[in-house]
Amino acid sequence: MPSEERPRLVRIKAYLERRALVLQLIRAFFAGQGFLEVDTPVRVAEVAPEEHITPFRSEGWWLSTSPELHMKRLLAAGYERIFQIARCFRKGEAGRHHNPEFTMLEWYRAGGDVQQMMWDTEALTLSIAQRLGLGAEIEFNGRRIDLRAPWLRVTVRDAFRTAAGWDPIASPDALRFDVDLATRVIPTLEAGRPVILEGYPAAMASLARLKPDDPAVAERAEVFVGGLEIANAYTELNDPREQRARFEAEAARIRDQGREASLPGRFLEAIETLPACGGIALGVDRLVMLMCGTDAIEDVIAFPADAI
Amino acid sequence: MDIEDVHKNVKILIDGKPYNIDDVDFVKPGKGRAIYRLKLRNLLEGSTLDRTYHSAEKVEEAPVTTREEQYLYREGDAYVFMNTETFEQMHVPERLIGDHSAFLKEGTVVTVLMLGDDPIDVTLPAHVELAVVGTEMSTKAATITPQNKAARLETGGTVGVPAFIKEGDIIKVDTRTGAYVERVATKK
Numbered sequence: 001m002p003s004e005e006r007p008r009l010v011r012i013k014a015y016l017e018r019r020a021l022v023l024q025l026i027r028a029f030f031a032g033q034g035f036l037e038v039d040t041p042v043r044v045a046e047v048a049p050e051e052h053i054t055p056f057r058s059e060g061w062w063l064s065t066s067p068e069l070h071m072k073r074l075l076a077a078g079y080e081r082i083f084q085i086a087r088c089f090r091k092g093e094a095g096r097h098h099n100p101e102f103t104m105l106e107w108y109r110a111g112g113d114v115q116q117m118m119w120d121t122e123a124l125t126l127s128i129a130q131r132l133g134l135g136a137e138i139e140f141n142g143r144r145i146d147l148r149a150p151w152l153r154v155t156v157r158d159a160f161r162t163a164a165g166w167d168p169i170a171s172p173d174a175l176r177f178d179v180d181l182a183t184r185v186i187p188t189l190e191a192g193r194p195v196i197l198e199g200y201p202a203a204m205a206s207l208a209r210l211k212p213d214d215p216a217v218a219e220r221a222e223v224f225v226g227g228l229e230i231a232n233a234y235t236e237l238n239d240p241r242e243q244r245a246r247f248e249a250e251a252a253r254i255r256d257q258g259r260e261a262s263l264p265g266r267f268l269e270a271i272e273t274l275p276a277c278g279g280i281a282l283g284v285d286r287l288v289m290l291m292c293g294t295d296a297i298e299d300v301i302a303f304p305a306d307a308i
Numbered sequence: 309m310d311i312e313d314v315h316k317n318v319k320i321l322i323d324g325k326p327y328n329i330d331d332v333d334f335v336k337p338g339k340g341r342a343i344y345r346l347k348l349r350n351l352l353e354g355s356t357l358d359r360t361y362h363s364a365e366k367v368e369e370a371p372v373t374t375r376e377e378q379y380l381y382r383e384g385d386a387y388v389f390m391n392t393e394t395f396e397q398m399h400v401p402e403r404l405i406g407d408h409s410a411f412l413k414e415g416t417v418v419t420v421l422m423l424g425d426d427p428i429d430v431t432l433p434a435h436v437e438l439a440v441v442g443t444e445m446s447t448k449a450a451t452i453t454p455q456n457k458a459a460r461l462e463t464g465g466t467v468g469v470p471a472f473i474k475e476g477d478i479i480k481v482d483t484r485t486g487a488y489v490e491r492v493a494t495k496k
Binding site for chain 2: 050051052053092093094095096097098174175177178179181182183204206222229232257281283
């Protein structure tokens with residue numbers, strides 16, 4: 001056993017105990033609302049082409065970057081409320097808040113939309129904190145955060161105008177968006193309660209539907225707690241033609257980077273019958289970090305990438 | 309090199325000047341590109357700099373080499389070393405030795421990081437053996453710890469040692485932490 005391993009595992013034992021409780025409370029929350037827990041494959045034949053997410057290869061297959069495509073195949077077959085706690089893998093993502101192998105909670109509601117997913121997130125997070133005995137407030141990075149709903153909602157447009165001085169809806173610029181989001185917007189979000197950034201530029205819609213009355217804006221929202229991005233939600237796109245066109249454009253950008261990319265054919269076939277629905281992905285490791293009051297993901301994972 | 313491959317303590321060139329990467333802050337929105345915020349230290353001047361890069365950018369790796377050099381003696385503001393293969397002598401500025409001087413004894417072989425012909429960093433062996441030239445009992449008699457007195461070393465440094473260490477003993481010291489490791493030999 002490496003000499004640092006034992007003291008490290010002894011030090012984080014209380015965090016790992018709390019992690020186990022958080023997983024139990026997530027399951028209890030969704031069971032109480034009539035959700036079905038599902039298990040989809042970790043080793044998959046197709047992944048969604050995403051310019052900034054690099055999957056690991058596995059003997060000609062891929063390691064899943066997200067359970068989204070399989071979960072939507074279940075929705076397309078008539079499953080109405082499903083959730084999953086899934087292991088996901090993303091190459092090159094390692095840092096204070098990232099581990100290349102991580103745990104994602106995803107849930108979907110047929111008939112739901114991005115607002116419904118935000119209400120779920122507010123209720124889930126508060127319920128976990130209360131059942132852990134933390135009450136309605138947690139402490140993170142030396143600040144108190146009040147988890148009671150409603151969380152602060154800010155449009156992407158207003159957040160960028162205030163913190164970075166430009167409007168990413170009127171003048172889309174993906175590179176400038178990512179740099180300013182990380183260096184200007186997130187650091188200046190209100191710290192005393194969770195913040196929901198909503199209404200992303202259409203170019204960053206990913207798998208979200210565009211607003212029927214304002215197609216420059218996608219029905220996509222991200223949740224930040226104490227500056228930590230914990231969840232990404234959509235009113236899901238269920239138009240097969242538009243989804244195919246977006247994937248083709250994304251795949252072309254990936255090939256420009258010199259990576260391989262293909263279209264997820266079984267998924268594209270399935271979404272012919274995908275109902276109107278809302279879906280969300282929430283980083284479980286980061287939720288545990290918040291509930292433990294630690295700003296390092298390696299504190300809540302027994303064997304992070306550099307200790308395997 | 310690709311920004312994706314940088315990590316702490318890699319040496320890079322910016323506008324021709326060598327920097328050590330003191331820290332990398334990896335920031336990545338779930339769906340967006342990765343942002344790398346580097347804390348950099350100029351290896352020639354010691355000044356610091358913050359730089360932000362994003363995925364697909366490249367940085368120039370500094371063409372550094374390492375040499376094994378034996379410490380000979382001090383000359384004014386410089387430390388004189390001798391290459392263990394070529395026996396050529398080299399002057400290393402005091403600034404690069406810094407706190408290492410507490411444990412640097414004549415004859416010690418160190419690793420010197422070179423950029424071209426300029427030394428830019430010095431690493432001592434992890435452990436060195438040094439003679440104790442004097443000890444002082446702690447005045448805090450109530451503090452019973454294994455390392456309750458200070459030992460002065462032949463190199464001028466000071467370490468906390470157990471009570472049984474005497475003047476003339478040879479002890480092993482960890483140069484990375486400045487901590488006592490064990491007694492190697494005792495004065496007869």
